[in-house]
Amino acid sequence: MEDTYLVEIRLARTRWRIKETIQAIAQKFNVEDHQERHPHITLYGPFTLDNPVHSKDILQIIGSCASGIGPIPFMIGSWEQRDGIHGGVVAFSVKPSPELVKLTSLISQKLSCLTISLNAWDLQADKKWFHATIANRLPPGKAEEVFNGLAAMSKTDFSLHSSSSISFQLSSFFVRLATMAGIKKQYKKVHPVFIDDAGLRITVMHNDDILGEYDLLQKRWLNADEIRDPFSWQKTMTLYRRYAGFELKGPLDHDPGEIYLISDLHLGHTNIIRYCSRPFVPSDVIEMDRTLITNWNYSVSQGDHVYFIGDLRHGREACLESEYRALLNGTITFVAGNDDRNTESAVQSVHLTYEGREFLLLHDPNDAPAGFSGWIIHGHHHNNDLCAFPFIDPISKRINVSVEVIGYCPVSLKEICQTIRERILPSGKPLFLRYSYVD
Template sequence: MDDIYLVEIRLGKTKQRIRKTASAIAGTARITRSLERHPHLTLFGPMELLPGVSRDQILDCIGSIAAGFDPIPFTLDRFEKRVGMHGSVIALSVRPSDSLKQLTAQIARALTPLTRSHNAWDGHPEQKWYHVTVANHLREQTAEKIFSALLESEAAAPPHNRQWGLFLWIRSLLEYYIHARFRPPHKPVLLDETGLRITVMNGDRILAEYDLLEKCWITGDLRHNSSRWEQTLERYRRNAGFELTTPCPADPGDILLIADLHLGHANIIPYCSRPFRAGDTVTMDRVLIGNWNARCTEHTKIFHIGDLCYGPHARPPQEYYTLLRGDAVFISGNHDRPDPGLAPFIFIEHEGMQFCLVHDPADAPEDFEGWVIHGHHHNNDLRNYPFIDVEHKRINVSAEVIGYVPASLSDICETIRDRAKTGMNDPVLVNYPYVS
């Protein structure tokens, strides 16, 4: 294996979540030996270097290309099954961004004269199957059983218990299929991810990683709990607009919205793939409170739509109230402590449109005909609860969906009007500064 190399993007903020998903599938279906333990997106390889080609040449080649790219966004999508080089593969398909396609093609053109690739797609990058492997080296019959069960879920209704995550959905689904114990499955989710580093593997070890933000190779501590990784995450948050560093208050008369801050809640970081180191609630709270205050003056009207804080590391809500600027109104969520001062829902009007602000959209009054602005679902079911669901008149302002910065209701109204003019009913998945 020492002569085999692989160029890949390791998962960052979604890594722990995808590992749980893979472990749930592997454990329940008894295919643990086939589990992919280090989920990644392959860019080129596996490959061998041609005679006379050195590792440094390969790194120099990749580095010269990578220097022209910023962090690479992509989306983890539905499960797929294909036949690989060594048996069947169950994987999460990847929706590649244009920058991912360009990076892959440039690396393929540069490395093809220097290496002998074992991957047929490397010779035809325009036909590449972008994916993150969940399990491989499977017998076809086993893979087909698992994949059939996963496909069944796509037509199933969401469970009554909305607190299930993807991990519990996978486990319940496969238990139903393999052990015939039925519990309603949850639909697969879309997960946004961003490649922050390009990793070059040599056998089973990391040779080096190119940091797309620092524009340099890293060969030291590459763990995702290191201080160096925290520096990368901080640069990423600021680059993506997830961490504001200067005030940008809302226009007078506008209204700001956000839900599900979950301040002090350590488990929310892996559960919702937040761009922070595991367990680092101090940094998370600092960033989320800082973003809120950067958008608010003393008179800015802002609504927090449930689940302000949670968990043993959280401060009392009253302490957070004192840290948050603006003319704030807090609506109760399922994780908030009982408080008669928190309304279950609120009706407002803005720019001629009617809105109901409620944490869980299922709790909105049935006879309400306007738009429901909610949280609760985070980024756990973007197929059913995207940022703007035109068809069902729902708007999801969970922190993860709106880029961790309070959203402008005037901007939302403008998007709704634009969609009405063009007749477009396609959902707007997320409200990130770098996503149109």
């Protein structure tokens, strides 16, 4: 067998969510033997070495290319189908950031003269297909069958949201369907994905083994133990949060008496990290709670007013709501969510007028009264359907302040109005995420 190498970025925050979706698709369309086990974005390769080049030379070159680049943001989109080197391919589309294009081009330039690439696109960086494979090496006609099936389902069978429990809403595309007639085994329901992620490490594969992994936050190659060490990954994720602005370093300056909005903290809820691809190690809910509470208090002073639009805590392992409330700055009005409709002092909705605009605050936008012509500020949908529920949608006049969408920090009503006035109305386009780290 010929030695082959591959340079890739493996998914970080979205890894669990994408793997679950891939497994569901593979099971539904009977392509388990072809599914991708480690979702990634290929930067270069597969390739072989041209003598007298050694693998250590490859690592040195890749490290020099990556040394001046931080985390690599990108958006994961819906389905695509192509003919690959060894058969049909079905994949998630990836919208690359300038950083991803730059890194890919740089690595291609440096390696192309020292290696024998088996991928024609490596020498055409401007035409490179950025994607995350769902299944590959598919026999003739199978990729088209899977793609057409997914496209048809996206128009008919997909239902991402429910007004009932949060567990159903968040895991709806992982819920098993009833056994279909004539098919004994069950399969999971699948949904289109539109979510942001960032490459935090560059992985170099040698055949089926990891040759090396370069950490884009720590700016170094990791040793073999660090690559799989959860504590090492926790360090990388912490550095990423600070880099991206998801973990504030200190109090933010602002005028006193500001109005802030935020929803769906889900404090104490371990599984929310995986369900909503939050930037934390999946097992460390304590770190998530600490960061979200600190971000709140660095954003909000005691003289500010906060409208919290539902779902403060979740799960039997969470602290009492009163304990969490005592830790949060500001005068807080609680709007009832799915998990706290019976909470004392919570209201069902709030009407506000600010800078001449009318706002209705409620947890689930589907509960808005018919005929309301102002802007609806809501939570409930997290980042599970950014196409339908982005941060600001000028068509539906909806504003999603779920914590994942607004960068894990409360957002002021002043900032929202300024964004609507200066960016949304002139362009007429939605703004999917509040934070500038991903456009």
